[in-house]
Amino acid sequence: xxxxxxxxxxxxxxxxAILLFRRAPAALALLGAGxxxxxxxxxxxxxxxxxxxSAALPGLPGFPLRIVVEPxxxxxxxxxxVVSVLVMVYAVGYMEGARGRVRFFAKMSFFAAMxxxxxxxxxxxxxxxxxxxxxxxxxxxxxxxxxxxxxxxAATRAFLYTRTADLGLYVAVFVLISRSGTxxxxxxxxxxxxxxxxxxxxxxxxxxxxxxxVPLQGWLQDAMVAPTPVTAFLHSATLVAAGAILLxxxxxxxxxxxxxxxxxxxxxxxxxxxxxxxxxxDLKRLLAASTSSQYGFMLLALGAGFPAAALFHLAAHAAMxxxxxxxxxxxxxxxxxxxxSDLGGSGRERPLVFTAFxxxxxxxxxxxxxxxxxxxDAIVAAAYESGYGFVxxxxxxxxxxxxxxxxxxALRLLWRGEKRAEPVAGMRWMWAGLASLTVLAVFVxxxxxxxxxxxxxxxxxxxxxxxxxxxxAFLGLFLGWTFTADRLLGPLRAAAENGFRLAGGVDALxxxxxxxxxxxxxxxxxxxxxxxxxALVRGARDLGERVRALQSGLVHRxxxxxxxxxxxxxxxxxxxxxxxx
Amino acid sequence: MATLLVALVAxxxxxxxxxxxxxxxxxxxMIMMGVELMLGAAMVNLVAFWRFLHPAAYSGQMFVLIVMxxxxxxxxxxxxxxxxxxxxxxxxxxxxxxxxxG
Amino acid sequence: MAQAFFTGFFGxxxxxxxxxxxxxxxxxxxxxxxxxxxxxxxxxxxxxQTEFLGVLQIMMMATEMAIMAIFMVMYMMDPGxxxxxxxxxxxxxxxxAGIFGGAAAVAVSLLGGWGTxxxxxxxxxxxxxLGEELLGRSMLVFETAGITILxxxxxxxxxxxxxxx
Numbered sequence: 001x002x003x004x005x006x007x008x009x010x011x012x013x014x015x016x017a018i019l020l021f022r023r024a025p026a027a028l029a030l031l032g033a034g035x036x037x038x039x040x041x042x043x044x045x046x047x048x049x050x051x052x053x054s055a056a057l058p059g060l061p062g063f064p065l066r067i068v069v070e071p072x073x074x075x076x077x078x079x080x081x082v083v084s085v086l087v088m089v090y091a092v093g094y095m096e097g098a099r100g101r102v103r104f105f106a107k108m109s110f111f112a113a114m115x116x117x118x119x120x121x122x123x124x125x126x127x128x129x130x131x132x133x134x135x136x137x138x139x140x141x142x143x144x145x146x147x148x149x150x151x152x153x154a155a156t157r158a159f160l161y162t163r164t165a166d167l168g169l170y171v172a173v174f175v176l177i178s179r180s181g182t183x184x185x186x187x188x189x190x191x192x193x194x195x196x197x198x199x200x201x202x203x204x205x206x207x208x209x210x211x212x213x214v215p216l217q218g219w220l221q222d223a224m225v226a227p228t229p230v231t232a233f234l235h236s237a238t239l240v241a242a243g244a245i246l247l248x249x250x251x252x253x254x255x256x257x258x259x260x261x262x263x264x265x266x267x268x269x270x271x272x273x274x275x276x277x278x279x280x281x282d283l284k285r286l287l288a289a290s291t292s293s294q295y296g297f298m299l300l301a302l303g304a305g306f307p308a309a310a311l312f313h314l315a316a317h318a319a320m321x322x323x324x325x326x327x328x329x330x331x332x333x334x335x336x337x338x339x340x341s342d343l344g345g346s347g348r349e350r351p352l353v354f355t356a357f358x359x360x361x362x363x364x365x366x367x368x369x370x371x372x373x374x375x376x377d378a379i380v381a382a383a384y385e386s387g388y389g390f391v392x393x394x395x396x397x398x399x400x401x402x403x404x405x406x407x408x409x410a411l412r413l414l415w416r417g418e419k420r421a422e423p424v425a426g427m428r429w430m431w432a433g434l435a436s437l438t439v440l441a442v443f444v445x446x447x448x449x450x451x452x453x454x455x456x457x458x459x460x461x462x463x464x465x466x467x468x469x470x471x472x473a474f475l476g477l478f479l480g481w482t483f484t485a486d487r488l489l490g491p492l493r494a495a496a497e498n499g500f501r502l503a504g505g506v507d508a509l510x511x512x513x514x515x516x517x518x519x520x521x522x523x524x525x526x527x528x529x530x531x532x533x534x535a536l537v538r539g540a541r542d543l544g545e546r547v548r549a550l551q552s553g554l555v556h557r558x559x560x561x562x563x564x565x566x567x568x569x570x571x572x573x574x575x576x577x578x579x580x581x
Numbered sequence: 582m583a584t585l586l587v588a589l590v591a592x593x594x595x596x597x598x599x600x601x602x603x604x605x606x607x608x609x610x611m612i613m614m615g616v617e618l619m620l621g622a623a624m625v626n627l628v629a630f631w632r633f634l635h636p637a638a639y640s641g642q643m644f645v646l647i648v649m650x651x652x653x654x655x656x657x658x659x660x661x662x663x664x665x666x667x668x669x670x671x672x673x674x675x676x677x678x679x680x681x682x683g
Numbered sequence: 684m685a686q687a688f689f690t691g692f693f694g695x696x697x698x699x700x701x702x703x704x705x706x707x708x709x710x711x712x713x714x715x716x717x718x719x720x721x722x723x724x725x726x727x728x729x730x731x732q733t734e735f736l737g738v739l740q741i742m743m744m745a746t747e748m749a750i751m752a753i754f755m756v757m758y759m760m761d762p763g764x765x766x767x768x769x770x771x772x773x774x775x776x777x778x779x780a781g782i783f784g785g786a787a788a789v790a791v792s793l794l795g796g797w798g799t800x801x802x803x804x805x806x807x808x809x810x811x812x813l814g815e816e817l818l819g820r821s822m823l824v825f826e827t828a829g830i831t832i833l834x835x836x837x838x839x840x841x842x843x844x845x846x847x848x
C-alpha cells in the first residue's frame with residue numbers, strides 16, 4: 001500500500017520542497033515525477049500478479065476516504081505517471097530561461113499529485129475533492145503567463161465551464177450517496193431505476209465539461225494560451241481524461257438509455273470538433289479541437305458498451321497527443337507564434353522534430369501499425385457491434401475521416417513554406433521528451449491484449465470495420481493533404497471556426513440573461529428597498545420640519561405649550577380617577 | 582368641610598388668574614408675578630389639605646416650605662437672567678426674545 | 684364657622700388683589716398689589732391654624748415683593764404706567780387658558796370626595812412637631828433644598844455679574 005501511496009506522495013513532496021526551498025525547481029519536480037512513475041510501475045506489476053487492495057482514511061463521519069488499487073486504477077496511475085515524467089523532462093527544456101519556474105514546477109507537481117489522487121480514489125468524497133483540485137490547478141496553469149492579455153479570461157472561461165459542469169457531479173454524488181447509504185464508489189453501483197438514470201445523465205454532464213464535449217467544448221481551445229508543457233500534460237492526457245475516466249469507472253452504473261446518450265454525444269462531438277479542427281488557423285487550437293474529437297470517440301466507445309476500448313484509446317491518445325503538443329511547442333519556440341501563417345516551413349528546418357510530429361500525427365490518424373490504428377479500430381468495431389450501430393458507426397467513420405483530414409492539413413501547413421534558422425534553447429531536453437512520447441505512440445498499440453486481459457473486459461476487433469475504418473482514414477489523409485480547408489468545407493468554414501455557435505452561443509443564452517437578471521435585481525433593490533428607506537428618511541425630516549415650526553423661541557408661546565401639556569396630563573389623571581371611582 | 586371647600590375654591594381661582602397673567606404679559610417681571618400667584622394658589626391647596634384631611638402628617642407642611650423655597654429661588658434666578666438680558670439688549674420684553682427660535 | 688368666614692374673606696382679598704396686579708398699568712402698583720395678595724394668602728394660612736407657615740409667608744413675601752418693586756423700576760419701560768400702552772399679547776389664548784384652568788380646578792374641588800375632616804392641634808405643639816419632622820424624617824429633603832438654594836444663589840450671581848472688560 002505504501003508503494004501505491006507514493007504515486008501521490010512523490011509529487012506532493014516535490015511541491016512542498018519546491019515551495020520551501022525555492023531553488024532547483026525543475027530537479028525537484030523531476031524527482032517527484034520519478035518517484036511517481038516508479039511506484040506506479042511497481043504497483044501495476046503487483047496488481048498484474050493478482051494484488052487488489054484498498055485503504056480507508058478518516059474522512060466525514062460515516063464516510064471514510066478510500067483509496068483503491070485494482071487493475072483499472074493501477075493502469076490509469078501508470079498512464080498519468082508516465083506522461084507526467086516525460087512532460088516534466090520536456091518542460092525542463094521548454095522553460096529554460098523563462099520566468100516563474102518555481103511557480104510553474106510547483107503547480108505542475110501539485111496537479112500531478114491531485115490527478116493521481118483522482119485516479120485511485122475509492123469513494124466519492126475524495127474523488128470530488130480531487131476533481132475540484134485538478135480544476136483549480138488547471139486554472140492556475142492556464143493563467144500562468146498572466147502578464148499577457150488574454151490568459152486571464154481564458155483561464156476564467158475554462159474554470160467556469162468546468163465548474164458549472166461539476167454541478168452535475170455534485171448532484172449525482174448526492175443522489176448516489178443518499179440512495180445507497182455509502183460513499184464507496186463500487187458500493188453505489190447497486191442503485192437502480194430513476195436514481196441511476198438521473199445520476200448517469202448528471203455524471204455525463206460533468207464528464208462533458210471536463211472532457212470538452214459539445215456543447216462545452218469552447219474552453220479547451222481558449223486554454224491553449226497556456227504554456228505548451230501544460231497543454232501537453234493537462235489538456236491532452238490527464239485533466240480532460242478525467243471526464244472519460246469518470247464514465248469508465250462508473251460504467252456498471254450506466255443504464256442502456258444513458259449509454260445511448262453518451263454514445264450520441266461522443267459521436268456528435270467527434271464530428272463537430274473534427275470539422276472545427278479542419279477549419280482552425282492555429283496549430284494548438286487545431287490540436288485542441290482534435291482532443292475534444294478524440295474524447296468524443298472514447299465516449300462513443302463507452303456508449304457502444306465497451307469501456308476497455310475507451311480505456312485503450314485513452315492510453316494511446318495520451319501518448320500521441322502529448323507528442324503532438326510537444327512538437328508544436330518546439331515550433332512555437334522557434335517561430336514565436338502558433339498560428340499557421342507564422343509556422344509555415346517549420347517542418348523543413350527541423351526535420352527530426354517534424355518526423356516525430358508526423359509519426360505521432362499518423363498514429364492519431366490510425367495508420368497501421370501505429371498505436372492509433374489499434375485503438376481507433378477497436379472503437380469503430382465497438383460501434384459496429386453495439387446495438388445502436390446504425391447511428392454510431394457512421395459517426396465513428398466520419399470522425400476517423402476527419403482525423404486523417406486535419407492531421408494531413410497540419411502536416412501540409414507545417415511543411416510548405418520557407419525555412420528560417422532560429423536557434424531554440426533547451427532543445428536537448430525537449431527532444432528527449434518528444435522522442436520518448438513518440439516511441440510510446442508507436443508501441444502502445446501492441447499492449448492491447450495485455451490491457452484487455454488485465455482489465456477483464458473485451459476489446460472488440462472486426463475485419464469489416466478494420467478495412468472500412470482504415471480506408472476512411474487514408475481518404476481523410478489524402479483530402480487533408482491535397483485540398484485547402486476552404487475547398488473542403490466551403491461555407492461551413494466560418495461557422496466551424498466559430499465553434500458552431502448556435503443562437504449566439506453561451507454568451508447570449510447564459511451570460512446575457514444572467515446579467516439582465518442581475519440588473520433587474522439591482523434596480524429592484526435601489527428603487528424598492530432603498531426607496532422605502534429614503535421615503536422613511538424624508539418622512540422623518542418633514543415631520544421634524546413641521547414640529548420645528550412650533551419652536552418659536554418666544555417665552556410666552558412656550559409657556560402656552562407648557563400649560564397645554566399640563567392640561568392634557570390633568571385630563572388624563574381625571575379620567576384615571578373617574579375609572580378608579 | 583365648608584372651610585376646606587372655600588379654601589380650595591379660592592386657590593382654584595387664584596390659579597386661574599396666575600395662569601392668565603403668565604401667558605398674557607409681555608414683560609419678564611410680570612410673567613414672574615403670574616407664576617408667583619400660581620405657586621401661592623398651590624400653597625393654599627396644600628395647607629387646606631393638610632389641615633383638614635391629614636393633620637397628623639407634617640410632611641404636608643414640609644411640602645409647603647419647599648414650595649416657598651421654590652418661589653424664592655425662582656425669583657432670584659429669574660432676576661439674574663433678567664439683569665443679564667437687560668444688559669445685553671436693553672429691555673426685558675419677551676416679545677423680542679426669539680433668539681432660540683428653531 | 685368663624686374659620687370658614689375668615690378664610691373666605693382673606694381668599695376674596697387675595698383674589699381681588701391678584702386681579703389688580705394685571706389690571707393696573709402702573710408697575711409699582713402691580714408689585715404692591717401682588718404683595719397684598721400674598722399677604723392675604725398668609726392670612727388664610729393663619730385662619731387655617733398653621734401659624735408658623737402663615738407668619739413665614741407674610742415675612743417672606745413682604746421682602747420679595749419689595750425687591751421685585753426695585754427690579755420693576757429698574758427694568759420697565761414705563762414704571763409709572765402713564766404711557767397707557769397695552770402690554771399684553773395672545774390675549775384670547777391666555778384668557779381661555781385662565782378660565783379653563785380655574786374652572787377645572789374649581790370643579791375638581793367641589794366634585795371630589797375628600798372624606799372626613801380631621802381634628803386640629805395646638806399651635807405650640809405644631810411648631811415642635813414641624814421641627815421634629817424637619818430634622819427627623821425630612822432631613823434629606825431639607826438638606827437637598829439647602830444645596831439647591833446655594834446653587835441657585837451662585838448661579839444667579841454668576842449670571843448677573845457684569846463681564847470684566
